[in-house]
Amino acid sequence: MSFLSPLALIGAAIVGPIIVAMYLLKLRREERPVASTFLWRQMVRDVEANAPWQKLRRNLLLLLQLLLMLLLILALARPFFATQGISGSNLIIILDRSASMAAVDEPPNRLAAAQQRAMQLVEQLPDGGRATIIAAGGTMEVPASATADRRELRRAIQGIQISNGGNSDLSQALNLASALAAREADSEIAIISDGNVTFPDDLRVPARVSYFPVGRASENLAISAIALLPGLGEQTLFVQVSNYGEQIANRRIDLFLDGASFTAYNLEVNPGSEANLNLSVPTHVEVVEARLAGSDALPSDDRAFAVSAVGSETTVRLVTNGNRFLQTGLELLSGLEVLQVTATTTTFTQTVAEVPVTILDGVVPNPLPPGNLFFIGPLASTTYFSVTGEIEFPSVRPVGGNEQLLRNVSLSEVSVLKAARMVPGGWARTLVDSDGTPLLVAGEREGRRIVVLAFNIHNSDLPLQYAFPLLLANLMEYLAPGIGGEASQLIPGQAFALQVDEQISEVRITRPDGQVVSSRTGAIQIQANQAIYADTETLGVYTVEGFSADERVSRQLFAVNLFAPEQSRILPQRDLRIPQVSGAQSTLSRERDGRQEFWRWLALAALLVLLVEWLVYQRSGLSYLRERWRQGKAA
Amino acid sequence: MTTAPPLLTPAFLRQLDRLALLTRRAMAGELQGERRSPRRGASVEFADYRPYTPGDDIRQIDWNLYARMERIFLKLFVAEEELNVHLLLDTSASMDWGEPNKFQYAQQVAAAFGYIALTNLDRVGVTSCTSDGSAAPLTGVRGRRGAVALFSFLQNLSASGSGNLANVCRRYSNTVRTPGPLLLCSDLFDAGWRDALNALAARTFDVTVMHILAPQELKPNLEGDFRLIDLEGGPTVEISADPDLLRRYTQTLHSWQTEIENFCHGRSMNYIQVDTALPIEEFVLGRMRSQNVLK
Numbered sequence: 011m012s013f014l015s016p017l018a019l020i021g022a023a024i025v026g027p028i029i030v031a032m033y034l035l036k037l038r039r040e041e042r043p044v045a046s047t048f049l050w051r052q053m054v055r056d057v058e059a060n061a062p063w064q065k066l067r068r069n070l071l072l073l074l075q076l077l078l079m080l081l082l083i084l085a086l087a088r089p090f091f092a093t094q095g096i097s098g099s100n101l102i103i104i105l106d107r108s109a110s111m112a113a114v115d116e117p118p119n120r121l122a123a124a125q126q127r128a129m130q131l132v133e134q135l136p137d138g139g140r141a142t143i144i145a146a147g148g149t150m151e152v153p154a155s156a157t158a159d160r161r162e163l164r165r166a167i168q169g170i171q172i173s174n175g176g177n178s179d180l181s182q183a184l185n186l187a188s189a190l191a192a193r194e195a196d197s198e199i200a201i202i203s204d205g206n207v208t209f210p211d212d213l214r215v216p217a218r219v220s221y222f223p224v225g226r227a228s229e230n231l232a233i234s235a236i237a238l239l240p241g242l243g244e245q246t247l248f249v250q251v252s253n254y255g256e257q258i259a260n261r262r263i264d265l266f267l268d269g270a271s272f273t274a275y276n277l278e279v280n281p282g283s284e285a286n287l288n289l290s291v292p293t294h295v296e297v298v299e300a301r302l303a304g305s306d307a308l309p310s311d312d313r314a315f316a317v318s319a320v321g322s323e324t325t326v327r328l329v330t331n332g333n334r335f336l337q338t339g340l341e342l343l344s345g346l347e348v349l350q351v352t353a354t355t356t357t358f359t360q361t362v363a364e365v366p367v368t369i370l371d372g373v374v375p376n377p378l379p380p381g382n383l384f385f386i387g388p389l390a391s392t393t394y395f396s397v398t399g400e401i402e403f404p405s406v407r408p409v410g411g412n413e414q415l416l417r418n419v420s421l422s423e424v425s426v427l428k429a430a431r432m433v434p435g436g437w438a439r440t441l442v443d444s445d446g447t448p449l450l451v452a453g454e455r456e457g458r459r460i461v462v463l464a465f466n467i468h469n470s471d472l473p474l475q476y477a478f479p480l481l482l483a484n485l486m487e488y489l490a491p492g493i494g495g496e497a498s499q500l501i502p503g504q505a506f507a508l509q510v511d512e513q514i515s516e517v518r519i520t521r522p523d524g525q526v527v528s529s530r531t532g533a534i535q536i537q538a539n540q541a542i543y544a545d546t547e548t549l550g551v552y553t554v555e556g557f558s559a560d561e562r563v564s565r566q567l568f569a570v571n572l573f574a575p576e577q578s579r580i581l582p583q584r585d586l587r588i589p590q591v592s593g594a595q596s597t598l599s600r601e602r603d604g605r606q607e608f609w610r611w612l613a614l615a616a617l618l619v620l621l622v623e624w625l626v627y628q629r630s631g632l633s634y635l636r637e638r639w640r641q642g643k644a645a
Numbered sequence: 646m647t648t649a650p651p652l653l654t655p656a657f658l659r660q661l662d663r664l665a666l667l668t669r670r671a672m673a674g675e676l677q678g679e680r681r682s683p684r685r686g687a688s689v690e691f692a693d694y695r696p697y698t699p700g701d702d703i704r705q706i707d708w709n710l711y712a713r714m715e716r717i718f719l720k721l722f723v724a725e726e727e728l729n730v731h732l733l734l735d736t737s738a739s740m741d742w743g744e745p746n747k748f749q750y751a752q753q754v755a756a757a758f759g760y761i762a763l764t765n766l767d768r769v770g771v772t773s774c775t776s777d778g779s780a781a782p783l784t785g786v787r788g789r790r791g792a793v794a795l796f797s798f799l800q801n802l803s804a805s806g807s808g809n810l811a812n813v814c815r816r817y818s819n820t821v822r823t824p825g826p827l828l829l830c831s832d833l834f835d836a837g838w839r840d841a842l843n844a845l846a847a848r849t850f851d852v853t854v855m856h857i858l859a860p861q862e863l864k865p866n867l868e869g870d871f872r873l874i875d876l877e878g879g880p881t882v883e884i885s886a887d888p889d890l891l892r893r894y895t896q897t898l899h900s901w902q903t904e905i906e907n908f909c910h911g912r913s914m915n916y917i918q919v920d921t922a923l924p925i926e927e928f929v930l931g932r933m934r935s936q937n938v939l940k
Contacts, residue, residue: 039870039871039872039883040869040870040871040872041871041872041874042867042871042872042873042874043742043873043874043876044742044862044873044874044875044876045739045740045742045743045747045832045834045859045862045876046739046832046834046875046876046877046879047873047874047875047879047880047881047882048834048835048836048875048879049834049862049894049897049898049901050873050882050884050894051879051880051882052897052901053890053893053894053897629887631868633887633888633889634888637888
């Protein structure tokens, strides 16, 4: 403990003797002549019996006053503890609220510990210092912006909740913090997190960055995948349990079918590997819940749900002159029902709800059928793209990055004879490129999803490659969400989209916590034949029901699971290497340059002592009051 | 002394004219007065007969009886004599205290009592109780004219020194020739108050103890730390006054008063507690009459 203004302590040397001296002066009793001390003398033995106590009671005031003075002087000297902390006057706190912060290794959980640390940092703010709170993880939020109001800051910190969705991407938050820090000289950025975050490499933060790690444990066993796949006469349940820790984990996994206990397995999972379960469940089962018995550091990934896809086949209209590759590929996909129509068909009577996807293999009917569209080798322009000619032997170059539609697909071996020279609209994002001409684009336009493959698959060796069924599966999953076992699973925060048509007047969703939301109240948005529900932060099974004039016409389930390895890997990082303008890389604050001042507590204690001192001084008055009260009660 | 305000107002004195002392029994005096005496003497009130013996005053022979019975009897009448009223004033320093002042109150009580006695042709003697006894007592003023001497004597008294009530009372009791009604005005703040009262009880005084206390003594208005100084030079007492202490003081005071009262009743003395806050007129005309000291 040290003092900011130790000179104030001299005050004790001055004021203390004054108090004592004045007390000694005061100790001279007031002399009061009385007629006779005859009666008082009779009580003198009582007084004498009480003499030591009386003396003490007299001195009590002196002691209290000295204590009061000491406390005040100490408060004036502004004592502080040197702590790991911050020194800037413009503090930007980035608080990680990703799912891994729900780990309970820091009681009650990491987020609470982080919040507490954030409060401490706010407490350490020098007078007049301001702070900004940024909640990172999921959607970035700024609940408090450059305010000196500690109450508001406290409220903002307490208002932060775990966001299961989203990743632990700090880039947005760090960019904002850098921009804020650049505006003021004495800025400091504090990152309170377990360190399982990503941030851009090219950033140079123009302020000091301090990282306050939260969390201790690294052991975590998680259900990393669950799927319920329809088969013949039964369904296949697939469960994967991963051990993200560093020690062998032994846990029991309980399986529940429609809420009833079904079976249990004891699993032994080596660190860094996973255990798989494959078992058959009856077709009538709608919901399977897998639960790891016992508890570990992160409970939210110990439960997972899968919903059955049986009976929810999606009809796909295939407009073709005959394409065996395509037919075979589509038949292999589960949850799809192919409705083949001839290429000459020009009128499509089915609604979007009945046939949500149309594959146009080499034909471009006018008008286009409703619903999502998959153009293959288009020969004519449409409102969505224009075809300006042909290119021969285009090179196939998939765009890099983490493109979901191209996952597990390797197109580098594919050769194409000729393709349409296509100019897509601004809606499209290019998935496969060829010298400036896109070969495969996907995107959303006017509420429908559109995928365009610029070449006829007969003009390439694509169907002969492994890539073809995988690409087809990915594309169909994109075009017809809700097919297959996987599609009925969402990650937290991912929006759920349901194709609806005009006859459905209301969509209701029953959330895992039992709450029912309806499109009537605006919680579910219906736009362009799609019902969209985005509030899927809560893990569990959601039931979606479509109503047409109070009559239920459709029912669908989807499950929200936390399948995020980067969140389940909860080992806290000791250091974050963030480049700073000062040249430093490490963000671990080694030096104890934070100051935890506590003169407020001393002042509060002084106030209490003052109160006690006053009570002691007024004790006779108090007992007088008590006497009066007693008499009043007796009367 | 002319500058001092009169002890008693004229209006009050006129009211006192109507009062008289009550005595519990007949008492002998020295001169003829208006009080029944235990002796036989000349008055209009018949007392007894007794056979004539040579030497008796033949003027007292009841001739009517002689005519009837042919024997000589003397007709005796009740003697009417004066009373010797004794006023004992405690003039120790402790009396000169309080608001209203105890000593002044005692002077007034004594004056009123003495005045009543004087209007009834009684003899009044005033003695101040101080330890040295140097102050010459006022002895035997009589008649309404004596009131002037009585008042000026009382006014000239001053309270000082430490009284030794017991000694004074013992000496007084021993030296007084004719006992009579005795009024003791004191605050009895004296360790020897029992001895004093016992000494007075030894003679046939008709004692009335006026226990004069100031309201500040009955209910001390103290709060805080004090060093109490005894006016008579007694030991000082240091107190920290709080309601608890004051309550205990009140308890002590009450038990002391009760003790004195029981002591007095055991010796057929009148005991009257006097609070100087009570106006003197009210006290004399009210309290003293209700206590059967005056009528």
